[in-house]
Amino acid sequence: xxxxxxxxxxxxxxxxGVTHLKHQDMLAEAIVKAKDKSVLSGWWLSIPxxxxxxxxMKSFFMRSTTxxxxxxxxxxxxxxxxxxxxVLMPVVFIVINYISIRKIYFLSGSPKTVRFLGSxxxxxxxxxxxxxxxxxxxx
Amino acid sequence: xxxxxxxxxxxADPAQFAGVFKLYYVPIFGYILRxxxxxxxxxxxxxxxxxxxxxxxxxxxxxxIPVKVWLYRIATxxxxxxxxxxxxxxxxFEKFDVADKEEFKSYMxxxxxxxxxxxxxxxxxxxVLGALKTLPEKHQEVIALRYFEGKNNREIAEILNLNEGxxxxxxxxxxxxxxxxxxxx
Numbered sequence: 001x002x003x004x005x006x007x008x009x010x011x012x013x014x015x016x017g018v019t020h021l022k023h024q025d026m027l028a029e030a031i032v033k034a035k036d037k038s039v040l041s042g043w044w045l046s047i048p049x050x051x052x053x054x055x056x057m058k059s060f061f062m063r064s065t066t067x068x069x070x071x072x073x074x075x076x077x078x079x080x081x082x083x084x085x086x087v088l089m090p091v092v093f094i095v096i097n098y099i100s101i102r103k104i105y106f107l108s109g110s111p112k113t114v115r116f117l118g119s120x121x122x123x124x125x126x127x128x129x130x131x132x133x134x135x136x137x138x139x
Numbered sequence: 140x141x142x143x144x145x146x147x148x149x150x151a152d153p154a155q156f157a158g159v160f161k162l163y164y165v166p167i168f169g170y171i172l173r174x175x176x177x178x179x180x181x182x183x184x185x186x187x188x189x190x191x192x193x194x195x196x197x198x199x200x201x202x203x204i205p206v207k208v209w210l211y212r213i214a215t216x217x218x219x220x221x222x223x224x225x226x227x228x229x230x231x232f233e234k235f236d237v238a239d240k241e242e243f244k245s246y247m248x249x250x251x252x253x254x255x256x257x258x259x260x261x262x263x264x265x266x267v268l269g270a271l272k273t274l275p276e277k278h279q280e281v282i283a284l285r286y287f288e289g290k291n292n293r294e295i296a297e298i299l300n301l302n303e304g305x306x307x308x309x310x311x312x313x314x315x316x317x318x319x320x321x322x323x324x
Contacts, residue, residue: 003311006318010286013266018169018258022246027186028160030235031193032153106200106216119198 042126045093048085048133068139077138087139090130097123097130142206149196155194163207164189167214173287174218174279176268178254182247184221186235188214204297211284211298221278270320278313285310 055070065073075082101120117124140148148155167188172181191213192199199209237243258265271279284295296306 003315003318006321007286007314010267010282010314013263013267015173015287016169016254016261018165018172018254018257021165021168021199021250023182023243024160024164026243026246027189027235027240028157028164030237031154031160031186031190033236034190034193037189053140104195106212 039061042122044089045126045129045133048089048127051085052133052136067136071136071139086133090133093130097126128132146196146199146206151194153193156196159192159196159206159210160189163210166207167210168289169219169285170211171214172254172258173268175221176258176265176282178251180221181254182250184214184217188217191217208294208297212300215280215284215298219280220273222276222279231247264271267317267321270323271317273320274316277309278316280311281306281309282317 051074052067052071055074056067058070059065059067101123104120104123105116145155145158149159164185168181168185171184171188175184188210188280192210199206229253273281274282280299281295284290284298285292290298292303292306292310295301298302298307301309
């Protein structure tokens with residue numbers, strides 16, 4: 001009974017209201033001009049992809065080598081660069097794109113799977129490419 | 140114009156987003172103000188809400204969820220993040236490139252005065268809000284939407300993506316907790 005009374009009080013209690021905001025039109029203009037500054041450039045992934053393509057070409061023209069042996073040779077030649085391009089960068093991309101997909105899912109109004117996949121295909125492609133780079137590096 | 144037509148227009152011409160802004164900025168601003176009780180936080184959170192909506196409206200597929208519900212969802216999440224991290228959002232002045240900064244500043248000052256006086260006139264509400272802020276996030280959300288915004292259960296369930304059973308239980312437990320807190324005044 002007491003809770004019902006309290007509920008009634010909450011409903012009847014007068015609340016602060018907003019009817020007009022002077023800054024509204026200027027802010028609308030500024031927002032429409034805004035650009036998303038959080039986009040991570042996918043061009044960074046082109047570096048390991050370029051190296052993989054070069055190693056693949058090498059294995060194609062030098063019959064005695066394979067992509068795997070060329071990759072081992074590259075790893076031995078420059079450990080830190082190979083770790084940066086083939087492990088660290090793809091992992092960062094996977095994490096960032098995963099967070100981005102979650103954000104888009106929420107901001108898209110939790111759409112159905114097929115529609116949602118259509119709107120995050122770029123992020124999914126970045127994750128698949130990153131996984132591909134890590135797999136090539138680790139075999 | 141239906142919402143789906145408005146969304147199609149925005150997808151074709153992003154400048155049409157001003158239409159969404161015109162329709163929903165004031166109610167969403169009011170909702171955030173009644174959640175935070177603070178003009179500066181409200182202005183920053185409301186700007187973030189509409190910026191996110193603008194940047195992601197292309198991903199918002201028309202699935203029957205009204206734009207207003209979607210905006211309430213984003214605003215609720217932004218308010219929760221604000222309370223959770225207790226972080227200051229970047230000031231509205233740092234984030235946006237407004238045409239005339241001085242004029243914008245003066246409008247913001249006038250709006251601040253109006254909102255602060257509005258809050259001062261609702262002393263009882265401010266006290267209840269203070270008590271509400273001490274409750275868990277889920278209880279805060281449902282109580283604010285039900286008793287401050289006057290939404291019905293179906294609307295709240297849609298905004299928070301909950302089923303009505305869970306919502307009813309959150310409402311009754313939250314209300315009980317809020318009553319206990321308010322009795323301590």
